[in-house]
Amino acid sequence: MKDKIEALKGNLIVSCQALEHEPLHSSFIMGRMALAAKVGGAYGIRANSKEDIKEIKSVVDLPIIGIVKRNYEDSKVYITPTLKEVEELMEAAPEIIAVDATNALRPGNITLDEFFYSVKAKYPNQLLMADCSTVEEAVHADELGFDFIGTTLVGYTEQSQNHSIEANDFEILRTILGKVKHKVIAEGNINTPKKARRVIELGAYCVVVGSAITRPQLITKEFTDALK
Numbered sequence: 001m002k003d004k005i006e007a008l009k010g011n012l013i014v015s016c017q018a019l020e021h022e023p024l025h026s027s028f029i030m031g032r033m034a035l036a037a038k039v040g041g042a043y044g045i046r047a048n049s050k051e052d053i054k055e056i057k058s059v060v061d062l063p064i065i066g067i068v069k070r071n072y073e074d075s076k077v078y079i080t081p082t083l084k085e086v087e088e089l090m091e092a093a094p095e096i097i098a099v100d101a102t103n104a105l106r107p108g109n110i111t112l113d114e115f116f117y118s119v120k121a122k123y124p125n126q127l128l129m130a131d132c133s134t135v136e137e138a139v140h141a142d143e144l145g146f147d148f149i150g151t152t153l154v155g156y157t158e159q160s161q162n163h164s165i166e167a168n169d170f171e172i173l174r175t176i177l178g179k180v181k182h183k184v185i186a187e188g189n190i191n192t193p194k195k196a197r198r199v200i201e202l203g204a205y206c207v208v209v210g211s212a213i214t215r216p217q218l219i220t221k222e223f224t225d226a227l228k
Helices: 002-007 027-039 050-059 083-092 112-122 135-144 167-179 193-202 216-227
Strands: 012-016 044-048 064-067 096-100 127-131 148-150 183-187 206-209
Touching: 012 027, 027 044, 027 050, 044 050, 050 064, 050 083, 064 083, 083 096, 083 112, 096 112, 096 148, 112 127, 112 135, 127 135, 135 148, 135 167, 167 183, 167 193, 193 206
Parallel strands: 012 044, 012 206, 044 064, 064 096, 096 127, 127 148, 148 183, 183 206
Antiparallel strands: none
8 A cells, every 4th residue: 555655646636526416426427437537647536435435446446535525413524524434434445534624623522633533543554634724724633643634625614715725826735835744635726737736846745636627517617607
């Protein structure tokens, strides 16, 4: 597995996800999407749910960042919120599991620290990625001991709603890179090849691109909006 993770350096991870309300929602389709990504030169896949991950693993041999997106009434945390989701993912054995690492309390009023330590106690060898929205969250996740620090949620939380990952030549990314010791994965609104290349130049370990590659309804909307 070490070789697979090292191969990610300087390369592209493609997020292959389609939620229940989306046209391409299907584990089979996500498997084909992952294969298309591999053919195009991707070195890794980010995927949602154990079902999709198992299907993707049957088609490609690329390392996978696994998540489970699930809503809970008592929490704003949406990406791998509880140990239940981690246990589901362990059935599919993704190389990396990504979790919301914002300052929001998890279901049951569990803090990120409590959640992190409980996961590590049960699965000490599992690689974990912190999906963060601010520099402060990234630094805290780094101090906790997450293997990868991601910019996934920049602009998607209350505390980061006025921020954008690409603003001021990726200022947030550059600041995080200067403050943490673990590998940083650039993710979130990196929607052009030029931006993907730039984050690698700045020092990101690798880059995740999703909607701009794998959500055709959103890509189509950009074109139709431009024609109105």
